[in-house]
Amino acid sequence: MDKILVTGGLGFIGSHTVVELQNEGYEVVIIDDLSNSSEKVLDGIVAITGKKPVFEKLDLKEKDKVEAFFAKHSDVKGVIHFAASKAVGESVNEPLKYYENNIGTLVYILKELRKLPSAGFIFSSSCTVYGQADELPITENAPVKQAESPYGNTKQIGEEIIKDTCKVSPNLKAIALRYFNPVGAHESVEIGELPIGVPQNLVPFITQTAIGLRDELSVFGEDYPTPDGTCIRDYIHVVDLAKAHVIALKRLLEGKNKSSYETFNLGTGTGSSVLEVIKSFEKVSGEKLNYKIVGRREGDIISAYADTDKANNELGWKTELSLDDAMRSAWKWECKVRGK
Numbered sequence: 001m002d003k004i005l006v007t008g009g010l011g012f013i014g015s016h017t018v019v020e021l022q023n024e025g026y027e028v029v030i031i032d033d034l035s036n037s038s039e040k041v042l043d044g045i046v047a048i049t050g051k052k053p054v055f056e057k058l059d060l061k062e063k064d065k066v067e068a069f070f071a072k073h074s075d076v077k078g079v080i081h082f083a084a085s086k087a088v089g090e091s092v093n094e095p096l097k098y099y100e101n102n103i104g105t106l107v108y109i110l111k112e113l114r115k116l117p118s119a120g121f122i123f124s125s126s127c128t129v130y131g132q133a134d135e136l137p138i139t140e141n142a143p144v145k146q147a148e149s150p151y152g153n154t155k156q157i158g159e160e161i162i163k164d165t166c167k168v169s170p171n172l173k174a175i176a177l178r179y180f181n182p183v184g185a186h187e188s189v190e191i192g193e194l195p196i197g198v199p200q201n202l203v204p205f206i207t208q209t210a211i212g213l214r215d216e217l218s219v220f221g222e223d224y225p226t227p228d229g230t231c232i233r234d235y236i237h238v239v240d241l242a243k244a245h246v247i248a249l250k251r252l253l254e255g256k257n258k259s260s261y262e263t264f265n266l267g268t269g270t271g272s273s274v275l276e277v278i279k280s281f282e283k284v285s286g287e288k289l290n291y292k293i294v295g296r297r298e299g300d301i302i303s304a305y306a307d308t309d310k311a312n313n314e315l316g317w318k319t320e321l322s323l324d325d326a327m328r329s330a331w332k333w334e335c336k337v338r339g340k
């Protein structure tokens, strides 16, 4: 079976994708510098799949090491590139860290892929490229809006770099997957999300509050023009998201892509408000969540959810798991991590 490089393969989405790749029989090599993950994640992957992927602890910012990696693994057929820094707030204060880690590493990898006889490349992009879209649900044709943060800008620039590179690289085919809001954990709870420090995202903040690690959750704004006044997002189960990567990769390896560079939205197609997510959590966990409504937070988009037609019809992928499934697994995972 083909050898696939997964960068950031010990991270949240990467680890779930490694599991799905191994379940499909792919030979996986992981690169991760452990800047936002732990080597213990490998044990979880082994517990689920019974197979240990090759792991190279390597910082992709080190160009020489990236070159040496590809010299050693010149039989790589595809790359799924998750490795990046992802804290939006931090990116505002440390833009160069984000441009170096998210753009520099992308360039180094693409340079190496240009040397291979053929390669498929999957890029972790984000619905953040759409900003507050003018029309909902958001299709892939919605215009890319001025980025709200250096992090968001790295996804937009990253997409442009890949598109330009594909134009001049007959051996290279790429897909940018624009994720909506990945949540949940593998049902085995052998792997899940491990935020370092204060979680940036709603769901880990909810589970950490319920387990007693945080005093309360602040809900930012209840006066938005949405049915219950809170912001709406498209929460997608990480296992559904992981499976989409395998399907997208196969599309490239089997030459079923329609052009050398494609984009797909990965979401459920359904928007859920912050209060709906809290309700789902309370229902599946049986816990009462301590939260309070506070003022709006600057820069928050009111509503974003995916039009999934292109992913459903062209990619041939659709979500199978619900928000309740995601909240249930996220809670089970939190309980396991905290030994409860």
Ligand SMILES: NC(=O)c1ccc[n+]([C@@H]2O[C@H](COP(=O)([O-])OP(=O)(O)OC[C@H]3O[C@@H](n4cnc5c(N)ncnc54)[C@H](O)[C@@H]3O)[C@@H](O)[C@H]2O)c1
Pocket: 007, 008, 009, 010, 011, 012, 013, 014, 031, 032, 033, 034, 035, 036, 037, 038, 058, 059, 060, 061, 081, 082, 083, 084, 085, 086, 101, 105, 124, 125, 126, 127, 179, 180, 181, 182, 201
């Ligand atoms: N989680 C989300 O909400 C979300 C939404 C949209 C897009 N994305 C994108 O998806 C990708 C994966 O996200 P995630 O949530 O799994 O993040 P994560 O932080 O859990 O995983 C990223 C992994 O990359 C590794 N890494 C970072 N820089 C590296 C480097 N220079 N060299 C080697 N390894 C490096 C980290 O150690 C980590 O294990 C990222 O590109 C992120 O921007 C995430």
